[in-house]
Each structure stands twice: as structure tokens, then as C-alpha cells.
Amino acid sequence: MEMEIPYTVTARPDTGAYNAKIGIWLFLASEVMLFGGLFSAYIFLRLGATHWPHHLLNVPMGLFNTFVLITSSITMVMAWTALKMRQFQSYRRWLGATLVCGVVFLGVKSMEYKDKFHHYGVILNNGQEITGHLEMSPAEARKSQTLRILPDAEDSGSFGHQLQSVFGRPAAGEEKVLEIPKSDIQWWSNFTPRYSTYLATYFTMTGLHGLHIIGGLVVLGFFWGPGAKLYRTNPEHLANRVEVAGLFWHFVDLVWIFLFPTLYLF
Amino acid sequence: MSLRQFHLLFVTIVTGLFLGLGGWALKGYYDHQGGLLAWLGAGSLAVALLVVVYGAWFLRKTRRMGLVE
Incomplete structure (x- = not known):
């Protein structure tokens, strides 16, 4: 039944x-x-942080x-x-x-x-942070003694700039590619959880x-x-x-x- | 709580979100962070109003259908 x-x-x-x-x-x-x-x-991590992006x-x-x-x-x-x-x-x-x-x-x-994952940050030995996009492949960057990075524009956090970036990479303006020797770098990584x-x-x-x-x-x-x-x-x-x-x-x-x-x- | 009631709660919170977003965008505009934020602020406040209108329509529709618990 x-x-x-x-x-x-x-x-x-x-x-x-x-x-x-x-x-x-x-x-x-x-x-x-x-x-x-x-x-x-x-909330607690943010309240306790000295710097929050x-x-x-x-x-x-x-x-x-x-x-x-x-x-x-x-x-x-x-x-x-x-x-x-x-x-x-x-x-x-x-x-x-x-x-x-x-x-x-x-x-x-x-x-x-x-x-x-394609956005990178570099912490220099003096504590300064530079963020931007690598102008070389990640594999090349790992082997090379120098990092080639196009830094983010000054207004990269603005709503207008973000809107442009949805439809492709916005014009970099006056920004120039930086070549940073690895000896000047304390730490670098892409924007993953470990960053x-x-x-x-x-x-x-x-x-x-x-x-x-x-x-x-x-x-x-x-x-x-x-x-x-x-x-x-x-x-x-x-x-x-x-x-x-x-x-x-x-x-x-x-x-x-x-x-x-x-x-x-x- | 039924889906109808939860949806009405959802609509209320979404209204709050767009009011908050409107305030955030207009504050950014007054802090000189670009004219686009003025449009975003005005748009968000308009969407908040639309959401309220939708909520009232949904309330009437479900009452008519007899879905009130």
C-alpha cells in the first residue's frame, strides 16, 4: 500500500x-x-585596517x-x-x-x-604601491629582472572611467609604461585574494x-x-x-x- | 512568510537601495567627481519611484488573484 x-x-x-x-x-x-x-x-576587518582601497x-x-x-x-x-x-x-x-x-x-x-586577474599591483621597497596592467606576459614577468607596467590613470576610480573600461580599455592619457627593476620591488601580484x-x-x-x-x-x-x-x-x-x-x-x-x-x- | 510577502519585502529593500545609490551619486557629483554621477543620481531616484509603483501594482494584482494569506 x-x-x-x-x-x-x-x-x-x-x-x-x-x-x-x-x-x-x-x-x-x-x-x-x-x-x-x-x-x-x-566590518571588523575594515574598521581595523589602516588602509582600505x-x-x-x-x-x-x-x-x-x-x-x-x-x-x-x-x-x-x-x-x-x-x-x-x-x-x-x-x-x-x-x-x-x-x-x-x-x-x-x-x-x-x-x-x-x-x-x-589581469590587474597587477607592485609594492616598492619604500612602501609605495603602483597598480596597473602588465605590458608583458605573466610568464615573462616572472622570469625577467624588470617589470614593465602601465600604471592606472589618475581618474581610474571615477565612474566615467569605469564606464569606458566596460567597453574596452580606456585611453591611458599621459601615463607611460614604467620599467621597474625587481631589486626595487618588495612584492608584486595580480589582484587575487592573496593581494x-x-x-x-x-x-x-x-x-x-x-x-x-x-x-x-x-x-x-x-x-x-x-x-x-x-x-x-x-x-x-x-x-x-x-x-x-x-x-x-x-x-x-x-x-x-x-x-x-x-x-x-x- | 509566503513568496508574495517576501517579494514585497524585497521591493521595499530595493527601493532603499536606489534611494541610497541616488544619494551616493549626487554626493559624488557635488564633490566634483564628474557629471555622469548627476545622471546616475537622478536615474537612481527615478528607478526608486518606479520600484514603488511596481510594488503597488504587484500588491493589487496578487490581491485580485486571491493570493493573500
Whole structure:
């Protein structure tokens, strides 16, 4: 005899919520603690730092990604309402749009990461920091006794300069390629987590957030594809599952809404 | 909390984000960091207003659909 699991569609009378909703909120509570811990660590590291970089991240790109994720939350909730209205084709379209937004977000984020990996910083023996792009391959730079680096323009942190750099490398202006002997260099590296505490926290927080986006895309992809078969037998059960996935997706988007100003603006 | 309620909370926080972004951009403009920031500031405040309008539309739509818990 087959036994049916209770409260997958209707709410439990004592909690007022169906099983999956209780489960997702318990999970999201643990996620709040995870990201809350990271945000707390960021605040304390920043308060304790003698030097904290500003305008290192590309605000126009971050802003574009913010719009993409906000749009994805809207399409997500539209997919759920379409399912509640039993409009299956509309549900597939809205959920498909959410998937596209998630993929676009990851694409832009990977461009940002690539840009950081090609950006270099040099600490001279006198403590001065020079940042810019190598005018030689990283392999050459490792072997050579001299580093050839095109320093960042004076206004490289400005919104206008960052906007130009989205569409290609902006004109360097009066800047000239510097040839720095390795004997004058204390330390040099590209902008990876080891470069500074700021970049370490940036990659940790955005990397973890990116993993959440990938996880969300897997779940949403399932409900767009094979998981959508449930609609034929129990549409309300599918609507509940999509609602739970939507709650996770909204949470992940909400984390970005806090990450963007924290890391990009202030 | 249902997805509808969480979405409304999300819309409220997004409104706050764009108000904050507008303030950040206008402050940058007054600190002479480029005219583009004035456009960003004005645009952000306009988006904040649009988000409020969307939130009200979503609230009405879901009420009409009977999705209120």
C-alpha cells in the first residue's frame, strides 16, 4: 500500500505552512547566519585596517548585475503567479527568463573576475604601491629582472572611467609604461585574494554568492525542465515547490542587494 | 512568510537601495567627481519611484488573484 506524505500541498494546521516552506525557512535562517558572519567579518576587518582601497571595483558592471538580479526576482515571482493561475506556458516563459538572468549575472561576474586577474599591483621597497596592467606576459614577468607596467590613470576610480573600461580599455592619457627593476620591488601580484584583505573578502563573499546562484540555477532549471512534469498530476504541489525555490532565489538576490553597496560603493 | 510577502519585502529593500545609490551619486557629483554621477543620481531616484509603483501594482494584482494569506 502506497502511503502519501502529508502536508506537501496543504498547510499543517499547527504551523500554518506546508512541509517544504518550513524546511526552506530553516535553511534560510542558517544562510542568514552564514552571510551575517561574513558581513560582520568584513566590518571588523575594515574598521581595523589602516588602509582600505576605494573605487577598485567597476561600479557600472556591478550596477548592471544588480538590475539583472532584480529583474530575475520579478520574473521568478511572475512564474509562480502564472502557475497559481494554471497558465503553464506563461510559467515556462517567466522561469526561462529567470534562468537567462542568472546566466547573464554569472557571465558579467566572470568578466569582472577576469579583469581583476589581469590587474597587477607592485609594492616598492619604500612602501609605495603602483597598480596597473602588465605590458608583458605573466610568464615573462616572472622570469625577467624588470617589470614593465602601465600604471592606472589618475581618474581610474571615477565612474566615467569605469564606464569606458566596460567597453574596452580606456585611453591611458599621459601615463607611460614604467620599467621597474625587481631589486626595487618588495612584492608584486595580480589582484587575487592573496593581494589584500579587501580582495580576499571580495572574492570570498562574491564567490560564495556566485555558488548560491549556480545552485539556484540548477534547481530552477529542474523545475523548468523535467520537474515541470508534476504539473500534469498535481499543479498545486509544483506551485509550492516553485514558491520554495523562489524564496531561495529572492534570498540570494537580497544578499547581492547588500553586497553591492558594501563592496562597490563604500 | 509566503513568496508574495517576501517579494514585497524585497521591493521595499530595493527601493532603499536606489534611494541610497541616488544619494551616493549626487554626493559624488557635488564633490566634483564628474557629471555622469548627476545622471546616475537622478536615474537612481527615478528607478526608486518606479520600484514603488511596481510594488503597488504587484500588491493589487496578487490581491485580485486571491493570493493573500
